[in-house]
Amino acid sequence: MKCARSLRVLSGQMRSTLPALAVLAAAGRVLAAEDPPAAGALPAESFYVRTAHAARRTGPIEIDGKMSEPAWQAAPLEDNFTQVNPEEGKPASVHTAFRVLWDDEYLYFGAVCDDPEPLTISLSRRDRFIEGDSVQFDLDTTFDRRTAYHFQVYAAGQQLDAIHFNDTDFTTDWDAAWESAVARTPTGWSVEMRIPLRVMRIPEGAHQMGFNVYRILSRRHEEDQWRFRPNGRPGDISRLGILEGIDGIHPVRALELRPYVAAKLLRNAPAPGGLGPHGEINGLCGTAPFDLHRQGGLCAGLDFRYNVASDLALVGTVNPDFGQVEADQRVLNLSTFETFFPEKRPFFLEGLDLFKPPMQVDMGGPYGGQVYQIFYSRRIGRATPSLDLADDQTLVYQTPFVPVLSAIKLSGTVGGASVGMLDAVEPRVSEQILQPGGSFEDVRASEARNTAVVRVRSPSGTHAIGGLTATAVDPFLTDPSWGLDATHAHVAQGDLTLYTADRSYGFTGQASGSLLTGHTPSTVRDGTNIGLTSTGYALSSRLYATKENWYTSIWTDELSPEFNVNHLGYMQRANLFRTMGYVGLRDPHPGPLWQRANLILFGREVRDARLRLSLERDGGIEGWFTTNDFWFFDTGGYLAASYKDDRELADGTPIERQGNRGWYASVSTDSRKPVQLQFSWSYQRSFPRFERANQLEWFVVFRPLPQVDGSFDLAYNESAGTIRQIRTAGPLPDPKCYPVPPPPPYACPDPTSTFARSQAVQQDRLYLLAAQQARSVSGTLRATYSFTPFLTLQAYTQLFTAGISYDDPLRATRSAGDRSTVTLGELSPARPEDLPPNSNERQVGLNINLILRWEWRTGSTLYLVYAHQSTNDITKRVPAGLDFGRELGALNERGVAHGDTVLVKVDLLRAL
8 A cells, every 4th residue: 555655663562574585685685776877767856757637617516426527638748657566667567547636626637547347445434544546646736845635535435534644654543525536437447536625735825735645446456547656765755746837726714613413321330329320430521411310411512614714723622522532452561661542533633743843753662652741631531530439428529531622723824934832621520429328429520620732843944854843731729628630731742854955864953841830749650759849851852864765863862850741742851861773685576485574773872861770672683575476575573681670669669670582573465465464473582481472373363355454352361470569659568466466555667558659768677579470362353334435333342361370479668768680580478467468450441342333425425333341350359360361251250341322423524
């Protein structure tokens, strides 16, 4: 697919493979690339520059896919496509021709796709990449050579739209309402598209745009390009062709309204205190609840869009409801870091690319990826904070997420600079509690707040782009008597990207600063104290080179101990210094052994900000290749040195971690087949003490009928032998108090009590730990039945089980003020007077979503949604050992909660 051409991003385990013969062959091609081009080599990039000519529409056009109206003849017929895959540089095996028209409201694109053989037609829901014949084009309306709109229509008729940003980044999160149709012809098929100018950024006085057209021939895995771009050469949008003949086109300043109405019904069980079904699990928008226990309600809201200037759009939402969005996938998180969940809500997805800085990190692992991002949209409408309830209090109702009262986005170009602004208002949230006397009480769980983010990015000359970003979180109408978080959090960031004309060499630098005021003093897990007012900084850089047959990149990051962006951003930790990089060889061109191949060496060093603790040190080799039969093979290995973990004991006292080595691999079969199989595994072994971590995953993609597609993902994860804390630091037990306490006035300390994190290091203290055994099994089914390109039924189901068990408890002690590393060799068996807890757990969850989506008119959609959720987390009196039957059986044990939601929602689109 055209959208998958970019440089492979390394996974969290950095999977890939390449046999020794492949390594030697790839290295030989690299050496050969330094010589003058041999006969038959691809020409220089300038050879492929092309210009297409559009024309103003002069007659009526009906969007029926046939291009039969005389109006189409005003634009010249453009053709002569070149293969990118599988026979790079050769003429396309089939003929494709297209025309482009425009008028005061729309851009028209039509293409004729000849094919002497039967088409590959697969029908699915909108915005889903599938195996099937398609035509697509990119349009850089502002001609900035960095951003472009992407429009794609499959031969079955379904649409896909997306946006390119930062030249090589791509996301399908952008959505617009536009028309298209396909038709069969005696020689193949044809397509017509009509795209409103109001959904795109059209500058005043535009006379050129970046442009390219692509044809996908699924049965051959063939991609044809009108403006051919050889594989392996850097840049994407910067290498588009040119569209001319648009003099006179102008922006359309239309008001686009999208109101919605919805009805939602809930039924959850068991109900507390015999109250009957209640809304504890799923919640609802609550515009007009039906009853006291909030079992149902009517919802209403409005989305709107208005182009306030030639290239500046205002988009807003009032009381949005995202009940049609698929539930988050459940995972077992054994780390001390927060789980990152991707954004799925349409309002926050659209235009999210504007707020993404250019600092991209293509390495995974515990300390891989971006070390922080100052804007994480999931913080808006975040999970409702839980209250600590007394034993005689019962939770009756808790909405799972803080609702969004309103949000507004402003995005576009002002004076050559790209500008993005987002502001959102969230209300106070209360939970309904049943008091011991039988009365109901609303207890406040979070304060009202306003959140905002602003991003400005502007080119400087032809080889530099600078950007500024700022975020703010400001609670308002707070009541100190509730004791809730009322921190004012502000972050500012500047970035600069430098690059050569061909984008093959580049540098990105990024600097950020954070300010917290009104913060409740606290201590984070690495022992850093955050006061009433706190400031911090972060510095990051990336230097890279990308050539046709080799590439390299190196990153550095420094985060001060008090740097904090988590109120509106995401970061695993501060107090960090990181250096990592890789160098790779590749053969991006089809040959006798493969379609493409890569080999990469990588390394990483991570320390705390003062460079005293080694938090991670690893290196390895990875390789992958795609065969000429379009199977994908991927393998690699790594070696990691021993390190210190300053977060496990939760007060900054480090604990020793062992070195480890690992191997990982994956195999994927040809995606053109009705059934595609993918299998991956990883194995990690620590030494010298026994410790292991294994992961297996089977992934099946199936297409039994043209209108049915789906996937089944079965994942198994296990770990054993890792030393984990089972009770945070507490007072040393008094041997005199065990087994029989002495009589008064002798006072015995509570052996199960713990210290506050901010005070632990100042005390003589006891840590209780144990070797952890954990396992999780997750089965996820996704399927789509498409009645038409605009009427689809989606199904999502996940069954998840997990078990956590601990071996015999261990102890370690430290005297007041001592923060020396707890070594594995000093751990000793816990004593009876330590009263170690039973920390074993079982978890089970079942999520089901069924979504019927009908776009009955362009941009107007009806949703019928059913969602079910069952969950049970058992943490008391769980015997040691892992037992899959008992973990799965927790769905029928005491404490399991079931929730059902039915939603009917209608979105209407009206352009004024």
